[in-house]
Each structure stands twice: as C-alpha cells, then as structure tokens.
Amino acid sequence: MNPETASHFMRSLAVPLTLTAAALAALFLPMIAGKDDARPGLAVLGAALALLAVFPASGPDSISLFSGALTLSPFTNYLWPFFLTALAFTVLLSLRARGGLPGAGEYYFLLALAALGLMLLVSAGELLTVFIAVELLSVCLYALAAINRSPAGAEAGYKYFLLGSLGTGMLVMGIALVYGTLGTLNFEAIQSALPFSHPSSLIPHPSLHPLTSTGFIFLIAGFSFKAALVPFHMWVPDVYEGAPTPVSAFMGAAVKAGGILILYRLYVLTAGSAQFREIFWGLAVVTMVLGNLMALPQQNLKRLLGYSSIAHAGYISAGFFGGSEGLKAVLYYLAVYALATMGAFAVIAAVEKDERGITVKDLDGFSGRHPWLAGAMAVFILSLAGIPPLAGFFGKFYVFTAALKAGCVWLVVIALVMSAVSVYYYLRVLTAMYMEKEHTALHARPSRAMNLALILLALAVTALGIFSAPLLRLAQAAAIF
Amino acid sequence: MPFEHLLVLSFILFALAAAGFLTHKNTIVLLMFAELMLNAANLALAAFAKLSGSPEPQIFILMIFAVAAAEAGVGLALIILLARNLKTLDIDEIRNLKG
Amino acid sequence: MQFIDANLLTIIITLPLAGALALLFVPKEKTGLIKNLALGISAAALLFSLRLYFAFDAADAAMQFAVNKPWLPDWGINYRLGVDGISLLMLMLTAFLTPLAILASFNSIQEHQKAFYASLLALQTGMMGVFAAMDVFLFYVFWEAMLIPMYFLIGVWGGHRRVYAALKFFIYTMLGSVLMLAAIIFVYLAHKAQFGTYSFALADFCGTAFPLKTQLWLCATFALAFAIKVPLFPFHTWLPDAHVEAPTAGSVILAGVLLKMGVYGYLRFAVPMFPAAAQSFAPWLALLGVIGVVYGSLVAWSQPDMKKMVAYSSVAHMGLIVLGIAAFEPAAVSGAVLQMVNHGLSTGALFLIVGILYERRHTRMIEDYGGLAKAMPGFSAVFMIVMLSSIGLPGLNGFVGEFLVLFGSFRTYPWLSAAAVSGVILSAVYMLGMYQRVVFGPVTHEENKRLPDLNAREWAYMLPLLAFIILIGIYPAPFLRKIDAAVRTYVTAVQKPESALAGERGSHKPQATNKERR
C-alpha cells in the first residue's frame, strides 16, 4: 500500500488502538502496581487521548479499511467522539463518593471495550463486522450489568444475557438469510443487490425474495432489541433498574444510540419497500405510545428513565423517514438525549444507596437539602420532557420537522400528543423534589468528578438548545452515508 | 443431500430451539437452546455455502462459533452468580425486577 | 439613549430574567434585600416599558421597535421582535401588574422567598417575550417556557391541592400547544414549498396560502391551543383550580396576563394566518364566548369561595372579549383589546383584595366574613370600586370595553350580542351578592371585628389600580388611539378574502343581517 493510504490507515486506527491500550492499561496496571486511584485516571486519560486523536482523522473523505469491513467517514467522525464522551462521563459517574467499585479494574476495562464495540458498530461496512461489534458490546454489557455481584445485578445481567442471546440468534439467522439470498454482507453491495435500489427499476412495490425479507425482519428484530423498540424492549426497565447506575447511564446514552443507528442503516437499505417503511412506522408508533404509557405509573426512578428511554427511541425513529435532514436531526437528538439522560442517572448515582436506585418518593423535598443537585435534575428532566428552551425541545423539534417534511403527519401528531402525556411522569419528579415535604433524607456527597460531570452536563443541556447551531452543523456534516 | 433440505432442516432446528427456549425452565438448558439457535443459523449458512460453493460462509461459521463460545462463557458465569445469589436455576423464580 | 431605544424590547424582555438569575446568588437569609431587588427590577422593567409606550407612534400601523437577528439561520429561525398597539398594551399591562404582584407578596410569601421572586421575574420574561415575538418559533419557545415558572408558582406556594392544580394547568396547556406546534411546523414547511426559503417570520406565515380545507385544520389546532389558554368554554376547568390554589401573586398574573395570551394568540396568529378559516370559525368562537358569558356568570353565582367565584367571572369576561374579537368589527375589536386591559386591572385587583382578606383571616369562604365595612372602611371602598368596575358600571373602565364590544359585535352577531347583555345582569347578581355578604350586614364572626384596615403597602398597590380603573373609565381615548391602527390591520386582514362584505362599517355576516330582515 502506498504511504499516503498508510498514514490514513494509521490515523484512522489511532483512536480505537489508543482506546484498547487504555482499556488494557486499566485492567493490568493495578495488578502490576496496586495503586487504586490510578485506574480510572488511566481510563479517562485514554478516552481523552482518543477524543483528541480523532480530530486529525476527521475529514469529508470516507476511508474504507480491511476491504470494506470498516468505513471511516464524517459519520464516524461525529459518533466516535460521541461514544468516547459518553464513556468519559460514565467513568466520571463511576467515581462517586464511596471509593471505586469492587473489581474496579475489569469494570473500566469492560466499559472501554463496550465503547470500542460501539465505535466499531457504527463504522462497520458489512454485516459480519456489525455482528462481531454487537457481540463485543453485548458481552461486555452482560458482565457490566452484573459487575456488583449483587442479586439485582445478577438478575439484570442474566436477563440481559438471555434475551441478548435470543437476539443474537435472530441476528445470525438474519445474516445467514441475507447472505444466502444476496450473496454478500457488504452494505453497498446489498444496497445495489436489492431490486428497488436500482434507479432503473422504479416499480411501485418492488418485491423482495421472501427469504431476503425474512432475513431483514430477523435483523430488524435483532437490532430493535438493542435500540429497545417495542415489543423488543422488555429487558430495558429490568436491566436499567438492576444494573449499576453508571452502567445504566451508559446503556441509555450510548448503547441505545448504537442500536438506533444500525437500525437506521437497515431502514435505508429497505426503505425502497413500502411494507418495510410501514414496519418502521408501526414500530415507532407502538414504541412511543407504550413506552410513555407504561412510564406513567412507575415509582422507581431508574425504571422510569428506562421507559422514558424506550419512548425516546420511538421519537427518534420518527426521524428515520426524513432523509438526510432526518439523520441530521436524529444525530442531534441522540446527543442531547444522551446528555440529559446521562445527567439524570448521574443525580441518581449521586444519591442512591444501592444499585436499585431511588424511588420518586425518595426525592420528596430534595430541593431543600440539595438545591443545586435538584436544580440540575430539574434541567435534565425538563429537557427530557422537551420543554423549551432546553435542548430536548430542540431535538424533538428537529426530528418532528424532518418527519413531517416526509409527510408523516399522523406519526408526528401522535408523537407530540404522547410527549404531552409524558410531561406527567416527568413533572412527578419535579413535584416530588420541590412541592413535597421531605421524609427520607437523602444524603449525597458527590465526589469532585461527579460534580464536574453534573455541571458539564447541565450546562450542555441548557446551552445546546438555544445555541444548537454548532452541534447541528456537526450533525449536518455527519449526516451523509 | 440437496441444499433445500439442509435449509429446511436448519429452519426446523431453529424453530425447535426457539420453542425449547420458550418452554424450558432451567436456566442452563435455556443457554443450551440459545446455542442451538446459533448452530441452526450456522447450518443455514453451511447450506448456502453448499449452494454458492464460496469459502466465505465457512469463515463466518467459524467466527460465529468463536463468538458463541465467548457468549456462552459469560452466560455460564452469570448463571453461577445467579445460582449463588438466588439459590435457584428456575427461570420462573428470577423475577425480583418487574413492573 | 440611542442604544436603549435600539434594543428597548430586548432590554424589557431580558431584564427580568437577568434579575431572576441575580436573585439566585443572593444569600437566602437576606429576605429584605431579595424583596427589594425583585421589586426594583420589575420597577426598572416598568420604566423601560413606559419609555416604549411614549416612544410608540400610534399613527404607524407597522411593527415598531422591530429587531431581527439570525438565531438558527439554517432553519430560518430568527430573533424577531416588534410591537404594534395591541402588543404594546399587553406589554404595559404585564410591566404594570408584575411589580404590584411582587409588592403584594411581601407578607404572604414566607418560605423559599428567593425562588418565589425569581420565578415571578422569569415568568415576566416569558410573558413579555410572548407579546413581543414576531417569529413564530420564538413565540412558541416563550409560550411554552412560561409554563415552568407558573407551574412552580402554583405548585410550591399554592394551597392544599396545589400539586393537582399545577399539573393540570401544565398538561392541559401543553396538550393544546403541542398540536399547535405540529401546525406551526406544517405551515413552516408549506412556506418552504411555496417560496423556497425556510422562515418562521410571522409575516411569511401570513403570506403562505392554503386550500380552505387545510386552513380549517390548521386554524383549528391554533384555535384549540388558544381556547384552552383563554379559557373558552368548555376548556375552562383548569382555570378555577389553578386560580384557587395559586398564591395571590400567581392568580393576579394568571388572570391579568396569561389569559390574555389566548386572545392575543387569536389576534396575532390564528386569524391573520388563516383568514378564510377564521371567517368560518368566527361564529362558533363567538357562540362559545357568549355561552361562556352566561355559563361563567351562572357558575360564579353558585360559588361559596371568593377566589373561585372571581375565577369563573373571568371565564365570563373572557367570553365577552372573544365575542368582540370574533366580530371582526373595528369597534368591537378595539373594545375587546381594551377589555383585556380592563379585565387585567379589575380582576387582578379582585384577586389582590381576596388576598388581603386571606392574609388576615386565612379563609376565602364568603360566609366567614360579613360586616367588614365597619372594621375596614377603606378596604370596603376600594373593594366597592373594583367590584363596580368588574360589573361594568358606566364611568369605570369596565363599561367602556363592554360598550364597544357589545355595540360593535351587535353589527355582526345581533343575537349573540343581545344574549351577551344578560351578563350585565348576572354579573351584578353574583358580584353584589358577594359584596353584600362580605362587606355589609352585621359582623357575624368575632375575629372580623378587629381586622386592621389597609396598611400603607396595600394602599400602595391598590391605588395605582384604582387610578387606572377610573382613568380608563373617564378618558379611554388615548389607549384606544394606541391600538386603533393595529385593530384596523387585523380587521382588514380578515375581510380581504371576502372584500364584498367588508364595508367601512365592519363586515356584516349575511345570515346575521337576514335575521334582522326576517
């Protein structure tokens, strides 16, 4: 290979390699020198390094590596920093008042690998890489969910694993069928192999080979599981509740994004067929409706956020229909949603006693004792509820505008009505914090790292809405693939 | 043995595995059924390999094997952890997280 | 001065929010400082608004003090501000009522004072923004953002069922406005389709054309959102709860300003954007308005709780106002706009009065009072004037508005306006009944014997209200002059689609005139 491509090659792989190095360091360094507080520092360092390393790699040109197994494009230039930021915040969240987690070494290692999995997932150029990336991600998450070795954690991990393996089965079957009928797993190849993707064949309802569509259905099901679309969502509340809160935060913020984006890839592949568009439409509607409805009666805050994340998955998938405008909106939405949900989990992490988190009732009178924490929570919650001028509102606005532009009037109307309904359970949190008398005193002594994370997140959620132009511009650049 | 038969066989296998996955109660057995699903899929791949005659699918199969192994490892670890914590392997009794 | 005039609106809008943020950094023990700071900020806002009022050129029909800076250019979202006569009066009303509300809270609010005054000021920013925004997106942002401070005002400092009331207020309003958001986006995209440029400018929205059927749908969503805010029968049931539970200041702002936003929405957005649809909806709006007048008065009559009664009387008054704006007759519309101000003054004053009593006796039940005239003559006199203004006694502000609305809308909807006159009787029935039971008669409760009369602070916030109640009653001309141009633009905007009916004497709906000829 000529030196120019070689430098490309090196630069592109710099990020994942640094991250892997950091992960390994996080795993082994403590064993070598038993300095406990070194580990997280290392992990963060790695993340930060990677974060810096990505910028030179960024450019409008897209590079294809390993004969198309990986494609680095503006798309990944947007998402890699996104996942790394998520990782960094997760690490900060993990450093709460009570000193590190048990088995902290592998904890950070797994986190970093999960992030790596996500990065590979969004940069994968063909289905097998996708499969491997997903597995890398999943296996790490199974372990992370149960990392506390507590009953709840174990249950969460197991359930996640069980359903995950079912999903894997579907995935593999899907891959098999797609490969079998199209003879390739590479996305571009598939794209061109599909009848309706040919500009020549403009048949109104171009039909796929039944086995092909079956394969795609299997794939959609498998990834809907990761993106937590109804009816493949049922693991979400349980796992979010049982897993350690920082892990839940990572799932809500980053993993969901990975799932959504890979689903989007499938949407783009199949969008030529009306039936598949209907399927995505239906999934979106069912998801946003059921997610919100089931969130209404929730008491446990982590569960509530779980359901809310389901509902948001529904909103986001409304953006699929909007073409590149839609993708741009989706990317923006994912970012601001990640920030808000990360923040909400951060507050829980700061005050919870065990990984089951806290109930809404526990927050009664919270503002009296912790005005600033409560204020931050209010910001995150209102952003999730989509109240202007917070970022969440702008996210919704962009996504729905894109969807409406594609003519999905009813989808948008339903989405808007449901987001009005959702206000009820979001406001319950505010009501508890500000309008009820305190009865269970929550003692929070957030560590410096935690405070830093909270401040950054709150500022971002407040500012990224009113000044959403820069982030939008980034999303704009990334919205081509 | 023509490839259709293989394919059908893999489908049947997959269906049976899924059925077992949905009916059996023992967590370990469930794990095994999950593996069986993967292998059913592998069988389908093999069938397609027979059809196309290209080596690609075999490579896929190997990779899937590897991944499955890793998954199974973590799975077993989780089951042990579960058994320690809840003193049961019956899926119906693992339901503290719900609602 | 140069700079100030250039950015007058921005200053007026942002000043209160800045003040609210500043308040957050005052240590919360320093309640005196907090109160005075809040009062000072709102007073400063009032001063700037006065500058605006006097610099405003009544002869000029165009938007004045216009600001137009790009905000999210890719989406055609700009920071567009501007005022015409209608916005001007609404801004003045807001700027005028907020300091009074703050002054009225000095004693009644004892906990979380910092947060309270911060919320009030934040709310003021929201309200000002709504009235000054000339960019539909910007308007929507203010419109929604305003819910948050109001939600806190009701929910934190309210009465027993405050949480219920706050949630109800928030979700009910939200439900209406999300549909409006859908319609807004729809229009926005349609404009892009027709003109090729993205823009949220109100003017561009009005310039976008639709087939009637589409117009009806869009207009309906806007109308619904605003009907909930007004509130128009039968969307009014959040109002009594919100009013009863809210603290005095909250009720004053809610009745004084927030309700006006619904009507303002019709005047500024729903009607000018979809004139044809508005034409076909107008009779129904008017009908709902009149139903509101009769129904609200009747229900008010059967309330044992003063605050609830005033709340329902608001439903009646707002109904009359909606009748006025639905008549598309210059006099009626001017009357409605003036009546918006009047209602803000008199109902605001009524809530302050109830608050004064509540502070002394901690009850709002009418039967817990009686014979107050003996102990509190000054209070009784003030109460009397306010009550008379509320029932539209000639010589006080209420009458001018009612007169113009009734006489003007009679030319469009003779039957509805005639029916609306019954409000003149009913309002007297419930208001005088309440006044008599509270102020006249023997002192039935011992504790009422030695109630202190108004103190200096209470006089300080009641007198300005009385002054305007009387001034507008005797000499409304200057206020009417300010809004005249805006009103004419509004009316002509509607009459364009059927210019045949648009005479200089206002448009006569054919069926209406036929009724007359029968």
Added chain:
Amino acid sequence: MTGNFYPLLKWIILPPLAGFVLNGGIGKRFLGEKGGGWLGAAAILLAFIFSFLCFSDLLNLPAGHRLLRDTLFNWISAGSFSIDFALRFDPLSAVMALVVTGVSFLIHVYSIGYMRGDKGFNRYFSYLNLFVFFMLILVLADNPILMFVGWEGVGLCSYLLIGFWYEDEKNAAAGKKAFITNRVGDAGFLIGLMLLSYLLARQGVSGLDFETLALNINLLDGGTVLGFGAPTVIGLLLFFGATGKSAQFPLYIWLPDAMAGPTPVSALIHAATMVTAGVYMLARMSFLYALAPRALEVVLVTGVFTALLGAVIAALQSDIKKVLAYSTISQIGYMFMAAGTGAYAAGIFHLTTHAFFKALLFLAAGSVIHGMAGEQEMFRMGGLSKEMRFTFALTAVGWLAISGIPPLAGFYSKDLVLEHVYAHGVPVLWYAGLATAGLTAYYVTRLLALTFLGGKNSETHAHESPLLMTIPMAALAALALTGGWLGSKYLLAFLDPASARAEISPEAFRLTMISVITALAGVASGFFFAIPAISDALARRLSIAREVVYNKFYVDEIYAFAVIRPLKRLADKVCFGFLDAGLIDGLLVNGAARLTYRTGAVLRNLQTGNAQGYALTFTGGLILLLYWIM
C-alpha cells in the same frame, strides 16, 4: 350641529362632583358634620344657581332655537363609534335641571337636620352629592350613551343610599334588589340602544347624539325587526328600561323595599327625581316614539295599570312610607299615561308638581318619624296635629295638592293628564285614571287622618322638628301651592311652544268638574273609613282581599318562585353541579387523564419480570413482523 357652544354648562355638574370628592375623601377627618353638611348643600345650591343662569340665557333665545351645548372631551372613539362627553341644555333639560337642583338643595338642607349625629354623616352627603352629579349628567347628556352613565350612576347611588345603614342585613338586601332590578331594565335599555345604533349604522349614520338621531330617525321608518316595526321594538326595549328605573309594572317591586333608606333619600331619589328619569327619557326620545304608536299604546296602558295598581296597594298599607312609596309608583303611572298619549309636556308638568308635593309629603313623613323616634306604623300614631302643628299644616298642603284639589299643584297637572287620556279616546283608560285619582285622594286622606287626627295610639311624646327641617318643607309647600298655576301658565308653553295650552277637548270644563268631584269623594271616604270602628268592620269583611292587596298581590313571591329560584337551581345543580364539576371536569378532563394512567398501570402488568415471558413477546413481535411482510 345646531346649538351654540356654551361653556357654562359644565359648571352645573362640577360642584356636586367636587362636593362628593371632598366629603367622601377628607370629609370625616377634616370637615366634620357641620362643614360636611353645609358643603354638600352649598355645592347643590351652586349647581342650582348655574342652571338658573343657563336657564335665563336659554330664555333669551327665540322659542324655536332654545338649545345650548357644551362638549367637554371626546369620550369613546373606536371604529365607527365616536361618543363625546357633551352636555345639552334645552327646555326639557332646563326644567329637569332646575327641579333636580332645586329640590335637592332643599332636601340637603333638610338632611342636615335629619341626619344629625349619624356616624355616617359625611358618607351620606358625599353619596347625595354624587347622586345629584349623576342625575344632572342624566338630564344634561347629549347622547344616550352618556345618558346611560347618569342612568346607571343614579342607580348606584340609590343602591348605596338604600343600604346606607348597612349593619342591617335587610337594608343592604333592599339596596341590592333595587340595583339588580334596575339592571334588568338597563339590559333592555342597552339592547334597545344597540339595535338603534346598528340599524342607523346600516343606513350610514354613525353619530349617536340626540340631534343626529332625531334628524335620521325617519330612516328606521318601515324597517322591521322580527316582523315588528323597528322603532316600535326599540321604543319598547327603551321603555322596558324605563319601567325599571321608574318603578313601573312589571319592575316596580324594588321601590317599596327602597324605603329602607333614610327618609330624605326616599324623598329625593325615590320620589322627586331618579324614579322620574324614565319619563324624562321618553320625552327625550319622543322623536323615536313619534314613529312607534304601538309602543306608545303599551306605555299608556302600562301607565294606567301601574297607577291603579299602586293606588290600590297604597290604600291598604299601614307603614307611612310604604303608602307614599306606592303612591309614587301610582303617580309616575300618571306621567307615563301622559307620555303614552304623546303629551310629554303634560307628563313633565306632572313630574314637576309631583316632585314638589311628594317630596313635601315624604319630608313631612320624615319629620313625623323623626318626631316619633323612628316609628313608621301609622296605626301607632294619631293625634299628632297638636304636638306637631307646623308639620301638620305643611302635610295638609301636600295632602290637598296630591288629592287634586284646586288650585293646588296636583290639580292642574293631574287634570291635564286625564284630559289627554280622555282625548285619546279609550274610555276605559280614562275611567281607570279617574278611579286612581279617587283612590289617591282616599289613601292620602287616610294617611293624614291616621297620623295627625284622632286620639294618640302610642306613649312616645312626639316633638316638632327643628327649623332646619321645617323651612325646606315650607318652601316645598309654597311650591306645591303655586306650582300648578305657574306651571300651566308658563311651563307648558316653555316646554313645547306648539301646543301651548291648546284646547284639548271641548268638554274640558266638564272633565275638570268630574275629577274634582272624584277627588272630594275620595277625601270624604278617606275620613270616613279612617274612623276605627268602620275600618275594622271593613277589614273583617274583605279580610282575604285585604291580605292579598296588603301583600302587594304577592308579586315578589311570584318572582322569587318563577324566576329567581329556578335560575339559582340552574346555576347550582345543572351548570355547576352537573355540567362543570360532573361532566366537563370530572368525566372529560380528569376522566381522560385517569384513563390514560389506568392504561399504563394495566400494561405495566405485562412486565412480569419473567425473562421467558419477555422472550415470548420478542418472538411474538418477530412473527408479527414476518406476517406483515408475507
């Protein structure tokens, strides 16, 4: 715009306003009783002087062009409406202004004595001044809208003054009743004006001042509303307002209760001035009624009926003020009769004389009540002629005047009215009017007899009232003596030069004789039945009838039963109970919310916690999707 600009007019209305502000604002603290009282009286005197000056200037104008105007400022102007705050001074307003200010001044003076020592003294005078202010606006207004300001303003003052002693629940209630009943009428009045302005506007006339209206009223001729002539409908609506203000059937019910106020108030507001506003309004709008004969018919009949009704009820009341109240209702009936026949001048003439003698009678009654320490029951009086000689003498003058004994005031005006009714040519009405005259003489005689003659029926030692009260009464008595003659000589000619004492009917003399005889008969029977034995015997005979009449034919009860209670029920049960709390809020609003929440709560149960169940849903979903594709 005809009429010369005349800035002096505003000075008629300003002094009372000033008096109100001063007395109401700083009265109690700085003026005290003396100052407050005299200030109030002085303000009215000033107003009287100014109106007199204007009057004299008016006289200097040629008969046809007697009109002065004064526009203060543009009051309301929006759209096509432009209402000026403008005053007009023509013969009609002049008479009213003089009567109002004159009588008011006397009553103010009287009040200084009557209200001595009342703790609300300054409040009283401020209200009284405010009343005069509004009354003057009413009679001087140059457009119906401004007139409406005075119209409702006097209503307010009457409300305030009836409930002046507010500690007593029933006074306050009476005030409320008066205000609301008036508002009912006002609603009609408003709708009438709305219709008028609407119809004229459709003809392109936007001005609302009386001049413009009079000039363009013919445009309405032929126009119809609901099949009736437009002028008729408008006239009836306006008249409905008048029945409220002037206590005519069916809205007269508030006036008897209004006697709860201080007696001078009853004399001024509920006898001399405010209650006659309706008549003034009709005269003012005569140009409209000229086009609406059928409306006038209604006015006439209502007037006759009310006159008779009032007289009948008055004949059996035992509270001295109630008698006078019903007498007022009945006398105003006479004025409407006159208006109904189109003889507005006669109506105003009777209004004027009535103002004199009825005010006199009320003040006399007040002086009696004052003397009897608050006693109002006539059957507990009697034989006061010795203790209160002066009051007695003055009452006697009023008695003769109202009974229509020549040459006192009542005779001239009432006789004139009856002549017009006779000339109108419906005998029944004339007979009814005559009967009323007889009854009037009867009940007023009865009043005199029961109060001043016969033996004492109570221990309270009555005392003559102070000069402050008797002198105004004397002045009124003088007017009651001479007013009729002067009026018939000048007033009528002044009011409408056209029909100046034109011979109304050939047999005028015969009619006069008849009415005089009737009056005398009434007087005689009055004395006759006043003899206790006879009255008791009679009472026993027609006790039922007596009951019914004494309770004013249970009209109040009927209203309460037929109107108020159903309305209140509607408000409480239907509107609030069922519609608001039940249907709209309970079922629709909260119901929808609850439903949504319940749905969530139910769905939540799907989340059993059993991973296998989850897997089942998972697979189910997959199969569903497959089914959709196939």
